[in-house]
Amino acid sequence: MLEVKGLCKYFGGIRAVDDCSFTVGKGTITALIGPNGAGKTTAFNCISRTARPTSGEVWLDGERIDHLRPHKITQKGLSRTFQISRNLADMTVLENIIAQSKVHGWRDMLKPAMSADEIDKAMDLLDFLGITRIAYEDGANLSYGQKKLMDLAALLMSDPKIILLDEPAGGVNPSLLEKIVADIRKLNERGMTVLIVEHNMDLIMRLSHRIVVMAQGKVIAEGEPSEIRENPAVLDAYLGGVLEEAA
Amino acid sequence: MTMAINDTSSVLQAREAHNAKLASAHDKTRVIWFPVTLLAVLLILPALQFAGNYNYLLHLVLFTACYVTMASGWNVLGGFTGYISLGHNVFFAIGGYFAGMIFARYGVSTIILAPLAGLLCAAAGFLLGQIMLKTRGPSFIISSLALVMIARILLDHWQFVGGANGVALPANDLPVQWAKLPYYYAFVLLAAFTVWACYKIKHSKFGLGLRAISKDEIKAESAGINTRLYKQLAFAISAAFVGMAGAIWGEYLTYIRPNIFTIILVSVYMVLMCILGGKGTIAGPVIGAILILAFNEFFVATLGASEINILATGLIMALVLMFFPLGIVGTLAKAGRLPRVLNWD
Numbered sequence: 100m101l102e103v104k105g106l107c108k109y110f111g112g113i114r115a116v117d118d119c120s121f122t123v124g125k126g127t128i129t130a131l132i133g134p135n136g137a138g139k140t141t142a143f144n145c146i147s148r149t150a151r152p153t154s155g156e157v158w159l160d161g162e163r164i165d166h167l168r169p170h171k172i173t174q175k176g177l178s179r180t181f182q183i184s185r186n187l188a189d190m191t192v193l194e195n196i197i198a199q200s201k202v203h204g205w206r207d208m209l210k211p212a213m214s215a216d217e218i219d220k221a222m223d224l225l226d227f228l229g230i231t232r233i234a235y236e237d238g239a240n241l242s243y244g245q246k247k248l249m250d251l252a253a254l255l256m257s258d259p260k261i262i263l264l265d266e267p268a269g270g271v272n273p274s275l276l277e278k279i280v281a282d283i284r285k286l287n288e289r290g291m292t293v294l295i296v297e298h299n300m301d302l303i304m305r306l307s308h309r310i311v312v313m314a315q316g317k318v319i320a321e322g323e324p325s326e327i328r329e330n331p332a333v334l335d336a337y338l339g340g341v342l343e344e345a346a
Numbered sequence: 347m348t349m350a351i352n353d354t355s356s357v358l359q360a361r362e363a364h365n366a367k368l369a370s371a372h373d374k375t376r377v378i379w380f381p382v383t384l385l386a387v388l389l390i391l392p393a394l395q396f397a398g399n400y401n402y403l404l405h406l407v408l409f410t411a412c413y414v415t416m417a418s419g420w421n422v423l424g425g426f427t428g429y430i431s432l433g434h435n436v437f438f439a440i441g442g443y444f445a446g447m448i449f450a451r452y453g454v455s456t457i458i459l460a461p462l463a464g465l466l467c468a469a470a471g472f473l474l475g476q477i478m479l480k481t482r483g484p485s486f487i488i489s490s491l492a493l494v495m496i497a498r499i500l501l502d503h504w505q506f507v508g509g510a511n512g513v514a515l516p517a518n519d520l521p522v523q524w525a526k527l528p529y530y531y532a533f534v535l536l537a538a539f540t541v542w543a544c545y546k547i548k549h550s551k552f553g554l555g556l557r558a559i560s561k562d563e564i565k566a567e568s569a570g571i572n573t574r575l576y577k578q579l580a581f582a583i584s585a586a587f588v589g590m591a592g593a594i595w596g597e598y599l600t601y602i603r604p605n606i607f608t609i610i611l612v613s614v615y616m617v618l619m620c621i622l623g624g625k626g627t628i629a630g631p632v633i634g635a636i637l638i639l640a641f642n643e644f645f646v647a648t649l650g651a652s653e654i655n656i657l658a659t660g661l662i663m664a665l666v667l668m669f670f671p672l673g674i675v676g677t678l679a680k681a682g683r684l685p686r687v688l689n690w691d
Contacts, residue, residue, distance in 0.1 A: 147568060173570035181568075187561040191368075198558045199569040202551050212554040232361075235368035257570050 100125040100292050101146070101177070101261055106155030108138070108145050108316075115141040117316035119155070123261065123309075128283065128293040130303045133313035134337055139296045140182055142313070143265055147179040148172050160260070174201065176260035182269065182296075184246035188239035192230075192249055195238045196221045199253040217256075224252040228282060244275045251282065261292040268299050280306055304328070312336065367682075380687040381541070388534050395523050404526045408598070410639050411533035412591050416612075417619040417631035418540045419587025424617065425626035426553060427580045428560030429479065432613045433490030434588050436497040437467040439607035441589030443507055446596035450515050456597040457532045460590045467589025468582040475581030479574070482563075494608060501604040512603025515596065529598040536594070537632075540587050545628050545690060547583070556580055560626070588616075622663060624673030628690040633674055638663075 101123040108116040116138040123129045131139050144150035146157050148169045157165040164172050178199075187195050197213050200220075225231045228248045233241065241249060247267055254262055267283070268276050280302055287293055297303050303310065303324070310327045312320040314336035320327060327333055388407060394400040416438065424430050441463040445456035456463075478489045502510045518525060547553045555576045558566040567573045596602045615638065623634025641662050645655035670677040678684040679691070 149564060149568060168572075168574075169567045170570045170572045173568060178570075179568060181565070185562050185565040187558050187565065189561065190557060194554065194557075198554050198566070198571070201570060202555070208550060208552040208555075210551050212549050212551055232365055235365065253569065 100160060101294065102156075102158040103142070103146065104156040104158070106142060106145055106157065107153045108141050108150060109153045114316045116145060116152075119313065119316065119318050121311045121318055121321060123292060123294050125292055126287070126290055127308040128287050128295065128306055129309045129311060130307035131294065131296045131311050131313060132298070132300075132303055133319075136315075137313040137336075138316040139313055140265060141316075143179065143263055143296060147177065147263060149179075173257060173259075176258070177263065178254045178257050178259040178261075179263035180247075180250040180254055180265055180267065182265040184243070184250050186238040186241070186246055186249060188237065190238050191235050192225070192238055192241070193218065193221055193234045195249060196224065196253045196256050199256040201257055221252070221256060224255050227255075227285075228252055229278070244271045247271060247279065251279075255286075259291075261294065262286075264293065264295045264297075266297055267295065268297060268302055276302065376689065377686045381538075381690065385534070385538050389531075392527055392530060399523065401522070401526060404530050406639070406643065408526065408530045408533045410635055411530075411537040412595060413615060413619060413635040413639060414537040414632050415533070415540045415591040416588045417616045417623075417635050418537070418544050418628075419584045419591070420613075420616040421620050421625065421631045422544060422547060422556075422584040422587070423580050424584075425620055425630070426548060426556040426560060427577060429482075429577065429581075430487050430617065431490040431581075431584075432487055432610065432617065433493035433497075434584065434616055435608055435610070435612035436493050437471060437585040437588040438592035438595070438612055439497055439501060439604070440467050440470055441592030442596035442602050442607050443501070444589075445593030446513065446515055446602040447507060449597055450513050453516075455528075456593045457528060460532070460536070460593040463593035464586040464590040467592075468586040470589075471585025472578050472582040474585075475578040479577045479581060490613075491610075494610060494613065498604055498608040501608060508603070510604060512601060512606075515600045515602065517600045526598075529594060532594050533591070536590055541628060541632060541690070543583075543587075548628060548691065552576065552579070557626070618663060621673055622666060624676030624679070627673070627675040627679065629688045630673050630675040633688070637674075 103122070104120050106116055106119045107114070119138070119142055131142065133139050141150065145152035145155070145165075148165070148167060152165060155165065156163060159175055159177055162175070164175060164177070167175070187198065190198070193213070197217050200217055202208060222231060222234065225234055228251060230245060230248050230252070233245060238249070251267070264283070267279055271279065276299070283293060283295070283306060295303075295307065307324060310322065310324055311318055312327060312330070312333050319332050319336055320330045322330070391407065392404060394403070416434070420431065420434050441460075444466055445459040445463045448454055448459055449456050474493065478486060478493070481489050501507065507513060518528070520527070547556075555566065555571040558569065558571060559573050559576060563573055592607065599606065619634030619638050620631050621634070622637060623632065624630030638659065641659045642655065645658040649655045649658060666674065672680060675684060675688060679689065
């Protein structure tokens with residue numbers, strides 16, 4: 100469904116993402132892992148076009164999307180969250196979520212900001228995530244975990260085909276983590292394709308169908324969780340082999 | 347142990363009450379009668395002319411309405427979208443010169459030409475936005491200042507529009523008692539229309555997108571909002587309102603000259619009014635315009651037309667902003683203390 104071919108992103112001489120290729124199958128949960136600085140978030144940014152890739156191609160459902168502007172990509176059905184939750188202060192959670200709903204053309208722009216249908220839909224999403232009670236809270240007053248959940252709700256508002264989650268469990272307490280895992284699994288059971296960047300190995304091993312391992316901007320391994328667990332290259336990357344090589 | 351349980355229940359209760367309060371604040375219905383009555387009073391105000399000479403009062407209302415229009419227009423870009431422009435007097439000038447020159451040559455009243463001037467300014471704003479909106483924050487402010495300087499130099503040297511001397515426009519031939527009336531009605535209705543349009547914009551999908559842009563442009567873009575188009579449209583709309591005010595202002599003064607339209611004070615006034623009243627609110631620019639012009643008029647009357655009156659107005663502004671950092675309307679709304687008659691948002 101999502102295909103990344105030879106993606107490169109250089110910052111001056113630094114090759115943050117270097118000839119990275121992988122695919123995400125429809126209806127699967129694919130995890131992108133790797134040590135800090137491996138280029139996972141940069142790859143994410145290049146896919147969602149928040150950053151401009153130096154070279155390479157990104158295909159979504161047989162359509163090349165790497166030259167589109169970010170809002171077009173979102174409208175094509177690829178939505179993402181950010182590692183450090185970005186939310187809109189001075190706007191209620193409901194407004195934060197509805198801001199993400201689809202707007203088509205001029206006529207939609209003149210419609211009331213929040214129609215009854217959209218409020219219902221947003222409330223259903225909040226209900227699905229179990230945070231209906233914060234619907235009218237200011238987006239800036241939320242706790243870290245609530246922000247992560249709100250991001251997820253906002254993401255779903257645009258009816259995406261594939262969602263990119265950047266560290267959905269980063270800095271979240273264990274019980275909320277369980278909840279987020281369950282939510283992602285529930286979404287996936289409904290047919291949502293998920294690409295996830297995460298450091299929490301336990302979560303990754305339980306949740307994902309496929310794992311792509313990156314180190315120093317390159318994909319070093321790809322496969323099922325059980326294969327990855329035993330792959331020597333992966334262990335090497337995590338335990339510092341790459342660093343020795345660099346030194 | 348029971349103590350602990352009691353504690354949590356009280357916390358939960360407080361939480362519930364808090365949520366109920368937030369939800370009720372959210373669906374609060376608007377007090378429509380207040381702005382409507384205000385408008386009605388302003389519309390019948392000129393009847394005072396039957397009782398005596400109230401031209402000064404009419405001038406003040408007209409002047410305030412002009413600035414309400416401009417500040418509200420500025421608010422679409424500066425308040426909703428978060429792009430502080432100090433160059434909006436350029437659109438005041440474009441509107442004024444466009445309508446003024448046609449009025450001088452062909453005698454078509456600027457009141458009729460105002461919507462056309464608005465369209466011209468919208469087009470100019472859209473195109474200038476294409477260039478200027480690539481910058482953000484302080485760079486955008488500086489680029490807007492550059493726009494003012496360019497406009498000033500152009501108008502000072504463009505002999506077709508009179509250069510630095512400007513062009514005198516014919517005064518209307520109504521008796522002095524009624525001479526202000528057409529402009530008075532034009533400005534009051536224009537101001538009312540602007541405030542209404544701002545309300546509509548704020549409550550549309552477009553307005554929600556603009557507010558998202560003002561908070562976090564990258565997030566807005568990744569949320570599926572075409573930020574470039576939205577920003578340019580916001581620039582165009584705010585330029586249109588300022589341009590319409592400029593068109594009528596020229597004929598009212600019976601004179602168009604660069605140093606009426608392109609002095610920085612005009613755009614500074616727009617910014618200060620929005621900041622004083624509350625950026626991004628609907629009532630804010632209205633309150634700000636009324637207060638600043640009232641202070642100004644009061645201090646000119648008591649301290650004389652020297653620099654001291656500007657100093658006094660500035661001191662009052664600084665004091666108000668110390669206690670109302672988000673502007674009067676913005677701060678009161680945040681604290682939940684905004685009188686319902688002023689909640690136009």
